[in-house]
Amino acid sequence: MLTDQELVVQVINGDQQAFAELVERYQQAAYNLAYRMLGNPGEAEDAAQEAFLRAYQHIKRYDTSRPFKTWLLSITSNHCIDRIRKRRLTWLSIDEPLPPHPALTSSAPQPEASTIAEERNAAIQALLSDLEPDYRMAVVLRYWYDMSYVEIADIMETTESAIKSRLFRARRMLAEQLQTGSTLALSVAMESA
Amino acid sequence: MAHNSYEVMMSLALDALLTQEEEKELNQHLQSCSTCAQLWDDMTIINTMFTASAEVAPPANFSANVLARVESYESGRRWYPWIVGVLVAASVIAASLWALPALFLSLGLPDLLAEWPVIGEIIDAATRGYIAIQIGVSWVVELANTWFSYLLNEPASLAVILTALVLASTWIGLLEGIKATRNAAVSSQTA
Numbered sequence: 001m002l003t004d005q006e007l008v009v010q011v012i013n014g015d016q017q018a019f020a021e022l023v024e025r026y027q028q029a030a031y032n033l034a035y036r037m038l039g040n041p042g043e044a045e046d047a048a049q050e051a052f053l054r055a056y057q058h059i060k061r062y063d064t065s066r067p068f069k070t071w072l073l074s075i076t077s078n079h080c081i082d083r084i085r086k087r088r089l090t091w092l093s094i095d096e097p098l099p100p101h102p103a104l105t106s107s108a109p110q111p112e113a114s115t116i117a118e119e120r121n122a123a124i125q126a127l128l129s130d131l132e133p134d135y136r137m138a139v140v141l142r143y144w145y146d147m148s149y150v151e152i153a154d155i156m157e158t159t160e161s162a163i164k165s166r167l168f169r170a171r172r173m174l175a176e177q178l179q180t181g182s183t184l185a186l187s188v189a190m191e192s193a
Numbered sequence: 194m195a196h197n198s199y200e201v202m203m204s205l206a207l208d209a210l211l212t213q214e215e216e217k218e219l220n221q222h223l224q225s226c227s228t229c230a231q232l233w234d235d236m237t238i239i240n241t242m243f244t245a246s247a248e249v250a251p252p253a254n255f256s257a258n259v260l261a262r263v264e265s266y267e268s269g270r271r272w273y274p275w276i277v278g279v280l281v282a283a284s285v286i287a288a289s290l291w292a293l294p295a296l297f298l299s300l301g302l303p304d305l306l307a308e309w310p311v312i313g314e315i316i317d318a319a320t321r322g323y324i325a326i327q328i329g330v331s332w333v334v335e336l337a338n339t340w341f342s343y344l345l346n347e348p349a350s351l352a353v354i355l356t357a358l359v360l361a362s363t364w365i366g367l368l369e370g371i372k373a374t375r376n377a378a379v380s381s382q383t384a
Contacts (some may be wrong), residue, residue: 175232
């Protein structure tokens with residue numbers, strides 16, 4: 001199997017099939033990041049597709065000493081933060097109920113398990129949506145991608161100590177949200193913990 | 194140690210970034226401080242909840258849609274030089290068509306070629322058309338010029354026209370304002 005770097009070289013030489021292979025490898029990583037950041041399946045799909053397209057357009061700028069996944073997630077991260085900022089200029093609706101993710105509602109074998117997963121997911125998204133985009137991104141990369149502080153700092157183009165601070169503040173805010181008990185999170189969190 | 198430092202330590206503890214001594218110190222503090230103990234419980238709940246949450250999968254057609262966008266971008270890139278080429282060629286042809294008759298007339302070629310029956314007729318028609326366009330353009334320019342010079346030479350007329358424009362726009366603005374106020378009143382009554 002070819003490495004990511006070998007595939008990138010082929011893409012630069014005009015092989016679109018090599019890019020298709022990279023999309024297959026990292027579509028879930030990019031899509032999940034966009035979904036956790038934006039909280040909406042449709043917008044997440046569009047944002048993740050846009051991130052792949054940008055990666056394709058700027059493939060020559062990719063530094064092969066970095067992992068391709070890190071570079072792609074960095075593009076996705078910047079694009080999602082831009083979208084959130086633009087969205088705030090037009091409308092702000094953190095009180096709107098978040099739509100459940102189709103992947104958690106469609107193909108689960110047991111209805112009860114599906115409902116629990118759906119509720120937990122909605123609770124997580126509700127908690128995340130209250131965080132500032134920079135804090136949200138740090139939390140998502142830490143929990144869903146199991147990244148170290150250094151790796152998160154690399155993606156977010158900041159320092160390790162900034163990430164340490166963002167994670168601490170984000171966790172304190174999330175904990176305070178549990179204390180206020182205003183979201184669905186509390187009950188679901190108690191069940192799932 | 195300050196209260197805030199223990200809060201930072203809690204976050205680091207969740208990422209397994211504390212030394213054994215620091216962990217011990219944090220545990221001792223949590224046993225004596227109920228506020229921090231509560232925060233630690235909540236942070237742990239969040240930690241468990243988020244850690245247990247799986248990545249969500251993209252829709253089945255995601256990959257195909259990305260490749261369609263890539264293909265669309267590539268085809269745009271393929272056509273771009275052609276589009277630019279056609280536009281440049283069209284501009285050159287248009288400029289030539291506009292300039293050639295003038296060159297033609299200035300060289301006196303119509304007189305030379307007029308002796309050829311068919312070509313002579315074509316040249317006659319083209320020349321007449323070109324002269325007609327020139328007359329039309331100069332007539333429009335002259336008319337505009339006359340109007341402008343009249344208005345500039347007659348400040349009183351210019352003032353009258355400007356005043357009329359200001360009055361008309363004020364009147365329209367007033368009417369629109371009244372209409373908007375009425376609409377707002379009606380909608381607030383119905384609400």
